[in-house]
Amino acid sequence: MLKQIEGSLGVAEAVALCRPGVVCAYPISPQTHIVENVGKFVKTGTLKDCDFLNVESEFSAMSVAIGSSAGGARTYTATASQGLLFMVEGIYSASGLGLPIVMTVASRAIGGPINIWNDHSDSLSQRDSGWLQLFCESNQDAVDTHIMAFKIAETVGLPVMVCMDGFVLTHAFERLDIPSQEVVDKFLKEYEPNEYLNTSEPISMGAMVGPEAFTEVRILQQRKMARALKVIEDVTKEYRELTGSKSGGLLDCYNCENADLKLIILGSSVGTAKDEIDRLKKEGINVGIISLKSFRPFPYAKLAEAIGDTKQVICLERAFSFGGRGIICPEVKRAMEGKNCDIKTVVAGLGGRAIYGTTINGIVKNALDGKFTEEFTFFDVDASVLNSYTQKTEGVSFPNGPICQSQIDNSVNM
Amino acid sequence: MKKKAFAVTLDPATSLSNHTGSWRTLRPVNVFKLPPCNNQCPAGENIQQWLYYAGEGDYEHAWRVLTEENPLPACMGRVCYHTCEGKCNRGFLDESVGINSVERFLGDYALEHNLGFKMPSRETGKKVLIIGSGPAGLSAAYQLRRFGHKVHIVEMGQEPGGMMRYGIPVYRLPRNILDAEIKRITDMGVEIECGRKVENIEAEKKSGNYDAVILCLGASISTNVDIPQGDTTSILNALNVLGEIETRGDIQIARRVAVYGGGNTAVDVARSLRRIGAEPIIVYRRNRDKMPANEEEMDAAIEEGIQVKWLSTIAEARKDSLKIEKMVLDENGKPKPTGEYEELPADAVVLAIGQNVDTSVISKISGLNMEKDSVVIDNETMMTSVDGIFAAGDCASTDRTVTRAIGMGKHAARSVNAYLNGRAYKKAEKHEIAKFEDMHPWYYTDAPKQIREELEAARRCGTFDEVQKGLTEENAVFEARRCLSCGNCMECDNCYGVCPDSAIIKLGAGKGYEFNYDYCKGCGVCAQECPCGHIKMVPEQI
Amino acid sequence: MLEKIKFYQTGSNTVGNRMLNPAMRTIQASEDRPNSLISGHRACQGCGEALGARYAIDAAMKATNGQIMLVNATGCLEVFSTPYPESAWQIPWIHSLFGNAASVGSGLAAAARILAKKHGQENAPRIIAQGGDGGTTDIGFGPLSGMFERNDDVLYICYDNEAYMNTGVQRSSATPPAARTATTQLVGDAPGADWGKGKDVPLIAMAHGIPYVATATVADLRDLENKVTKAMSFHGARYIQILVPCPLGWGLNSSSTVTAARLAMETGFFPVYEAEYGKVTSVRKIRQKQPVLNYLKLQRRYAHLTGKKADPNVVARLQAMCDQNIKNFGLLDDDNTEAAPVAIQAFERNQSV
């Protein structure tokens, strides 16, 4: 059913349609509207047989989720940024125990300095947590992905993070197509755990495993991730057939036929980029966009296929690794191992700095003009802000425009 | 449940495959110790055992255990000086267990419910002659009968019982009780022939073709001392006085009577005389501490208004007074004369300074060794120097108490039984004694000793009614339950409960416990928390 | 008749006692006790925690006839009971983290309630979350307080052995003053743990106004079982702190576990009481009062207080601490069930001024 509503409400409705047994929440912007609404559904009785817990911290939120999921209830929670980091110990525990929890991460920068606006440093910091990480490019995508996420998690036996850009999506008021309860019930059966705590068949969950079996335990976790690649595609296919939606999948290609350049983008900037790509097309510039939906598991083969024989790829990254480089780019290079393809990172949109069509336009032009001479470049830099400090303190000044790694390195050597 | 996660999820109780017993360097074992009461009892009663059943209310079972060693519990519950209580470990906690009172309760219970002894399962056809039907004789007869031997007792008195009848006053041992317990023995088929004195024991043995003889003729003659006296003063001896009171219920005697001696007999005499209206005064050479008489008895006597002249000997007896010489105790506590004299008004003197064995008959037995006035016996076999002739009781002992006599009678009987089967008798080995230090008193609940009701002193003087009453069932059970079960298991479940490894198996009521050495790590908590000191940690043989 | 005669040798101080009727015996006395924590676990010899856990959980199993699910914080109990491939638990059990047992308990309770509702069962299984003093009074304290505050239907049991034993005996906020731990060594002019530090979690629990709070020790099994049984008769958040001596950490003979716990009670060192809705309702009186020195003597962690070079003032301070407890909780006199106790640390801090 079509509705003109806020993204957060859309997600809350999607979650409610999945009939979770337990939802726990600790407030942090920009995730608040989602859990506020789920809480409301529980209170009004729209969402039946569901326990909504207001806990005292994200650490507890994740822990409650672990308990309820281990207890055999379909479990949901949401967080962002610092909250996600406060959960981390539990996040690893949840994946280690194979608990199919679904959690929204309303992606937001990590402090300090404290910053409430959107980028991907929180979600990507959990790259190695053993969770599936699915990114959404629009609120419609978010609504559908949440519904699929429960099925994927429960099929694979691993928890899933649904990452949607904070504010940009969560607070955007848009037209959304919310599937009916009947459709969702048909798609998502009542949760039947592989194993859960119950008094008729006692088990001990969470044993201590020493060197004699730890490696094997890890291999089995990696195997679940391998299975997840297939499951994500199957579930997406089933969901699309059922609802006619275009959401989900491992990745999504736009204008990729014989494009001279391909941009790999995660999240809400994909939409902005698509519009800009269309404008560029009119200028005769042919650029493709690969919207990376599944960051974990990372679809190496699918991605290589999507890139095809394109010679130039830019990863638009909204987080990076201090002292290192990009986070997405190395993965793409792995995917393209041995193929003759130029892959680079362009960092933009950190801590809420808006990514405009013009930003995309600039990146494309610079790329095609071969202006990105290095693997790692900060694109949307305001040199004046930077210089206002470095000139005073060290007499160092940066030129306007993108700043690449060597410029940073050299500025130190002076 | 579908598929469980590998390694992270485990099945319940799988740890049982991990036998932690291999960690052990010490292993717990049960030790069975000899309770101090059992060890002390001259009759060798298994006190702890019968208290155990009494505490559970199984009085018959308790009585049966008791009478394994002692056929006269109702009597003993009254006249035994219960030195066992002096050794009771509970004494260190509050007050010793009232063993004697529970014994009397059981004895009386058995009489009320006409409990009888079982007849022997088979007759051996062997015949044993017992001279004397005092406690030793009756005990021996009873035990021999249980073995299935034929027993014939010859008693010179008119009625059976020996000193229990002619030495112990009625107010301590009502005769109906005595008669009933003797009858129970005769009901087993023991013959008692009264009013005959065996003059020639060897001849009697031959003529009656007895396979063995046990001498139980006691110490029936009062010791005499020679006191200078005017012929007018009357000097009597204790046994005659007691005997007369027993048979006639009264005795012609002056009002002011000096009882000379400090033993139990002296006290019995004094208290008896008090009851027939005399004013007895005990004259004794030493002081109260040195007095051999039982303390409780002495207290009772003083309560009844009997006076005592300590540190005094009778130098001379005049018509209506005695010349008393004061004594002092030397460093060894021996009385020494001082040469100081005083007058004590008295119309009569009763000598209660000891008893002797009547050697007139036994001295005729050829080759029978005697020492002073008692028969010499082998401590192990109780046999005299003459083959086939055994001895028990006062005639063969210097410790002349009823209980001791019963114990000796028992051993003599067992020895005779062995003798009749051509074996040499050996007394059973004694276990290590249970010491209070080995126990864990914290666990025992506080419980005051139950006191037996007594006839108030005022009323006692006019009557021979029994002074001490028995315990009610309630009190008796309570008292029995005060037993600490020293050194032996009382099934408190402590070991079973406190084992951090659940390595003790409970076998069920009355069956106790077993250590599960597969899992026992040897921590020793069970041993430390056992109230009774029944568990010991011993090094593993590695 | 016999029932009427109340005194039985050891009365109710021992585990069972053959003369008590079965109803009056502890669960540990019965041949078919649940043995929730079964043999073969890898706890040290004489482990008080292994003992306390079996005591408490068996009692809860009896009270709910088997409807118990356990959440275990990281720590000795978790490590020695479930090292792959063997579990010593006979009942549903889960371990997640060091600091989150209370929250996992809340979640599990919620799930149990919802599932029971779905499957039309009248009673959902009951949840017990448990951990050591480290996991409870320190790292897990936030989640614990949250669980209390929400009054979630979870019984939290803290097995208090007064230090981080699993990691090698480091000081926790439950470590008593002057005690040796690896992080409060017996060196310098104030050996052992500092005075006036630490927190009284039972009192903090009471301050949440939750239905039931109690302390107990492995030395008074009947008291412990009664408290667990009572705790299970309430719904909502409940807390029991059980003193479980650790032979390794305290420097006890492995056989002295129960004895040490008993002395902790009988000296007033560890007050044993229970409270409902924030108010003390009953206090376990001292049976045979003992000087604190008898307690210290058993433990090498107090070696510096019992040897020749011992500082009598420190012993005196510990004795004063015990006396203060006795006063605060009315551990000796009979009229003090209305006691409004204060954390002993307050007394210590006051002292050290």
Next chain:
Amino acid sequence: MLQIRLHGRGGQGVVTAAEMLTLAAFYEGHHAQAFPSFGSERTGAPVVAYARIDDKEIRTHEPISKPGVVLVQDKTLLGSVDVFGGLDPNGFAIINSKDDPEIVVPELCKFLPKGHVFTVPATDFAMQKIGKPLPGAPMLSALAAVTDILKLESVQKAFQERYPGKVGDANAETAALAYNYIKGV
């Protein structure tokens, strides 16, 4: 695609107005998108909200830097904030004021084609009908009157659906006042 930027102060319902605007558009079968300028604004602080209306799916999520219409709910912002920055030279501006545009924003009147700058006493209308200074509904109806992209009824319906009962009706009436005020010009 029509892009609208709304300026106001925290507490004046600027963000709500943007949402109501898209809701109204939604009723008329348009695709629409509204979003606030994100941040932790407090009451009284300058607030910006954005709205897009189009007839095909709106994919972009960039902030609006070149609006076709600017709504100023609080004219005290005029001095402090560059509310008309990036405004399309052929765009429209509507300011909450009872004074004439020439008095309120003389320069803008020169910059934009004649008849592209409007003022409407939205707060006055709101005070009349709602009793609170909530100029959202009248501003939207004014927009409807100016651009004809929406019907008055849609604006009214949006408020009535979102705030069923008195509040919604009051807003609807206020909206009518403003609509007619503009049309009357």
